[in-house]
Amino acid sequence: MSLTGISANRLELLQIAEAVAREKSIDKEIVIEAIEEAIQKGARSRYGAEHDIRVNIDTKTGETTIKRVITVVADDAVFGGGVDEETGLDLPFEEPAGILRLADAQRRDKAAVIGTTYEELLPPFEFGRVQTQMARQVVMGKVRDAERERQFEEYKDRVGEIVSGTVKRVEYGNVVVDLGRGEGIMRRDQSIPRENFNLGDRIRCYIYDVRRETKGPQILLSRAHGGFMAKLFAQEVPEVYDSVIEIRAVARDPGSRAKMAVISNDSSIDPVGACVGMRGSRVQAVVAELQGEKIDIIQWSQDDATFIVNALAPAEVSKVVMDEEDERVEVVVPDEQLSLAIGRRGQNVRLASQLTGWQIDIMTESQESERRQREFSERTALFQEALDVDEVIAQLIVTEGFASVEDIAYVDANEIAAIEGFDEDTAEEIQARARDYLDKEAAEYDGKRRELGVEDGVLEIEGVTLPIAVALGEGDVKTVEDLAGLVPDDLRGWFESKNGERVREAGILEAFGLEPQDAELLIMRARVAMGWVEAPEEPEVEIVEQDPESAEAVFAVAPAPGEPQDA
Numbered sequence: 001m002s003l004t005g006i007s008a009n010r011l012e013l014l015q016i017a018e019a020v021a022r023e024k025s026i027d028k029e030i031v032i033e034a035i036e037e038a039i040q041k042g043a044r045s046r047y048g049a050e051h052d053i054r055v056n057i058d059t060k061t062g063e064t065t066i067k068r069v070i071t072v073v074a075d076d077a078v079f080g081g082g083v084d085e086e087t088g089l090d091l092p093f094e095e096p097a098g099i100l101r102l103a104d105a106q107r108r109d110k111a112a113v114i115g116t117t118y119e120e121l122l123p124p125f126e127f128g129r130v131q132t133q134m135a136r137q138v139v140m141g142k143v144r145d146a147e148r149e150r151q152f153e154e155y156k157d158r159v160g161e162i163v164s165g166t167v168k169r170v171e172y173g174n175v176v177v178d179l180g181r182g183e184g185i186m187r188r189d190q191s192i193p194r195e196n197f198n199l200g201d202r203i204r205c206y207i208y209d210v211r212r213e214t215k216g217p218q219i220l221l222s223r224a225h226g227g228f229m230a231k232l233f234a235q236e237v238p239e240v241y242d243s244v245i246e247i248r249a250v251a252r253d254p255g256s257r258a259k260m261a262v263i264s265n266d267s268s269i270d271p272v273g274a275c276v277g278m279r280g281s282r283v284q285a286v287v288a289e290l291q292g293e294k295i296d297i298i299q300w301s302q303d304d305a306t307f308i309v310n311a312l313a314p315a316e317v318s319k320v321v322m323d324e325e326d327e328r329v330e331v332v333v334p335d336e337q338l339s340l341a342i343g344r345r346g347q348n349v350r351l352a353s354q355l356t357g358w359q360i361d362i363m364t365e366s367q368e369s370e371r372r373q374r375e376f377s378e379r380t381a382l383f384q385e386a387l388d389v390d391e392v393i394a395q396l397i398v399t400e401g402f403a404s405v406e407d408i409a410y411v412d413a414n415e416i417a418a419i420e421g422f423d424e425d426t427a428e429e430i431q432a433r434a435r436d437y438l439d440k441e442a443a444e445y446d447g448k449r450r451e452l453g454v455e456d457g458v459l460e461i462e463g464v465t466l467p468i469a470v471a472l473g474e475g476d477v478k479t480v481e482d483l484a485g486l487v488p489d490d491l492r493g494w495f496e497s498k499n500g501e502r503v504r505e506a507g508i509l510e511a512f513g514l515e516p517q518d519a520e521l522l523i524m525r526a527r528v529a530m531g532w533v534e535a536p537e538e539p540e541v542e543i544v545e546q547d548p549e550s551a552e553a554v555f556a557v558a559p560a561p562g563e564p565q566d567a
Contacts, residue, residue, distance in 0.1 A: 014062045026146040032057050034142030039064065041138060044097075046125050052098020053122070065121070070098050072105045072116040144216075151182040152217035156210045162231045163221075167201045177203055177221060184219035192223050192255040192291050204289065206231060226250030229258060229295070232286045237275055239264075245271045248300040251354035255291055257343075259311060259351045261300035272297050296351075305329075308360065311352035315341035318365055326515075328359040335364045379403060386437040387430055396421070397430075409434035445470055453478045461529060463522050468509060475508030484526035488519035 017035065021028040036055045043053045043066055052069045079096055105112035165177035165184065173188035175197050186205055197203060205221035206228035222228060230247045239245040245264050252258040264271040275297050276283050283295055296314075301307040308329055309317045319332035333341045341362050342349050353360045363371075376398055383394035386405045400419050402408055408416065409431055416427035445466035449459075452473030457480045459469055477483055492514055493507035509519070528535045 014059070020143060026143065026150050029059070030146040031139075031143060032059060034139045034146075037142065038138040039066070043122065043125070047122060050097055052096075064124070066124070068098070068120045068122055070100050070118040070120075072102055072112050072114055073099045074114050075101050075103050077101075148216040151219070152210065152212050155182055155207065155217065155219050159207050159210055160227060160231075161207055162204055162228065162235070163207060164202065164204050167197045167199055167203055169199065170197060175203070175221075177205060179219070182217075182219055184221040186221040186223065190220070190222035190224050192293070194255060195223070195291055223290075224252065224254035226252050226258075229260065229286065229290065232289055233260070233275060233282075236282045236285050237277070239269060239271075239274045244269060245274055246300075249355050251351040252293070253347055253351060255293055257294045257296070257347055257351065258290075259296045259298060259355045261298050261307070261311070261355055263300040272299055298355075304356070304358065308352065308356050308358060311355045312341055312348065312360075315348065317341075319368070322358075326359070327357065328361065330361045330363065332363055332365055332368045335366055338362065338364050383408075387433045389430070389433075405434050405437055409438055442466055449473055455479050457529070458483060461522065461525050463518070463525065468512060471509055471511065477508060480526050480529050483523065484530045484532060486523055488516055488523065491519040491522065492516065 017028055017031040021031045036057055039057075040053055040055045043055065044051065047053060047068070052071070054067055054069055056065045057063070058065075077099075100118075102112065102114055105116065109116075163179055163184070165179040168176045168178040168183065170176070173191070175186040175191065177184045177186060184205065184207070186203075190208075203223075205223055206225050207219060208222045208225050208227060209218075209220040211218045211220070227250070229252060230250050233247060234240045237245065240247060240262075244266050245262055247260060247262055249261040250258065251260075260275075262271040262275055264274075274282075283297065287293060287295060298310045298313055301310060305320045305322060308320060308331065312331065312333075315333055315337045317331055317333055321330040321332075323329065331341070340348070343351075349360050349362055376395075379398045379402075380391060380394045382405070383389065383397050383402075384391060387394070387397075387408070396419055397408065397416075400415075402411075413424065413427045413431060416422060416430055417424045422430075449466060449469045452470065454469050454473040455478060458464055458472060458478070459466070461480065461483065464472075472478070472483065477486065486508075489507065491507045491509045493510045494505050495502050496505055497503070514522075524533070527533045
């Protein structure tokens with residue numbers, strides 16, 4: 001756009017504005033406002049920066065009006081000053097352009113009051129070389145900002161869609177894609193490995209994020225995102241597009257292998273078969289777009305154990321043991337299925353873990369058998385020593401599911417008496433020996449705690465047992481203040497980088513396997529005891545009175561300890 005003078009053809013000015021607006025797909029009013037601002041800056045450089053100069057272009061006739069405006073203000077009016085909220089620095093006092101103090105205004109016009117404005121038309125002028133360059137920069141800057149805003153507004157609601165574009169340039173593995181009305185970027189880590197693009201290639205990508213940044217909206221594209229594969233299936237499988245079949249989860253190793261969990265909302269439709277298609281026609285169309293990526297389509301299940309078994313396909317699973325608290329699952333497979341379950345470089349189990357959200361540990365049937373035998377032997381030896389009984393009795397106790405001396409000491413005596421060959425006298429004797437053992441052990445721990453110099457107040461912290469107190473003392477934590485001054489990593493351990501390797505540093509309570517929230521709670525209780533922080537308020541518990549008859553029914557159904565439950 002050229003602005004050599006404001007006396008140019010008026011219609012030509014409007015035509016230029018329309019052409020720019022059409023080319024950049026922005027509102028014509030924005031272009032005209034940019035031209036007005038450019039002319040205003042040129043006029044201020046011509047007539048003086050101390051003037052309040054305003055420019056208006058008639059959008060119908062193209063006529064340009066330049067006027068100088070003077071506003072009457074109070075004699076003691078102060079402008080500027082204060083403190084910058086971001087930097088904290090004092091702001092300068094600045095006199096704005098185009099103001100006139102009341103006393104000066106009344107010397108010229110007796111009727112002048114605060115807020116009175118005077119307008120004066122200024123004659124047209126020719127733009128010099130510097131003014132032309134400045135005007136061009138103002139207009140192009142405004143147009144560029146409007147174009148960026150238009151792009152952001154257009155694409156911010158298209159996150160999760162597949163778009164087609166042309167490769168505009170490739171920079172260090174990052175691909176810039178021309179989307180027609182915008183420009184997107186696919187970073188190297190979002191592309192499929194070993195997939196190369198050349199200038200002008202047509203490409204389909206998935207919009208996974210749109211961000212507003214200072215240099216303009218960033219439309220982030222991906223071909224490695226799980227959503228890209230899900231959308232491709234929506235294009236190839238009508239049932240997915242119509243939401244008859246839902247894609248619940250996707251896990252990908254881009255360019256190599258993927259797993260996708262599907263479920264049907266119509267019991268008459270097989271979700272896996274529908275996604276595979278006749279002779280694999282539908283899935284092959286997606287595989288071709290993903291450069292030969294192998295796709296396992298599995299049935300999603302609301303039951304986590306069933307879902308995990310399905311996710312590990314094609315491997316067969318013998319047993320699943322779940323730890324819901326830690327979201328870990330132990331999967332037992334036949335010995336000959338181990339390599340298939342793990343997959344090449346752990347790919348199968350890794351994708352299954354990503355798909356289900358559970359940490360999966362794989363072991364063979366023989367490994368599980370060895371572990372069970374080892375645990376059985378260790379518990380048998382523990383009970384022999386603690387209870388002073390022979391091996392046969394210790395094995396009977398282990399077989400009944402008792403795992404620790406505490407279980408025996410504080411369980412209902414009837415449960416021990418119910419063991420084959422035991423009676424009430426035997427149960428009482430075994431429980432007495434268990435309690436004696438625990439008392440002796442506690443005394444030993446307490447003596448060791450005192451030797452280490454751990455104060456009694458540490459034991460008063462909820463969650464601190466005698467073994468934990470001894471471990472704290474060995475870690476030179478001997479007072480409540482010492483405990484309060486720690487951070488969770490001090491208790492649980494942490495990782496450090498040494499010589500380029502990630503090294504694990506043991507925590508004081510490493511052996512106790514504390515969860516992050518447990519370690520944090522232990523330290524917080526110590527800080528409350530020290531008075532450093534206030535104790536959190538306990539939630540109010542609403543006591544609801546229950547109908548006695550319904551209560552009796554509940555208790556009547558609940559089986560007594562040790563009794564089998566009815567199916």
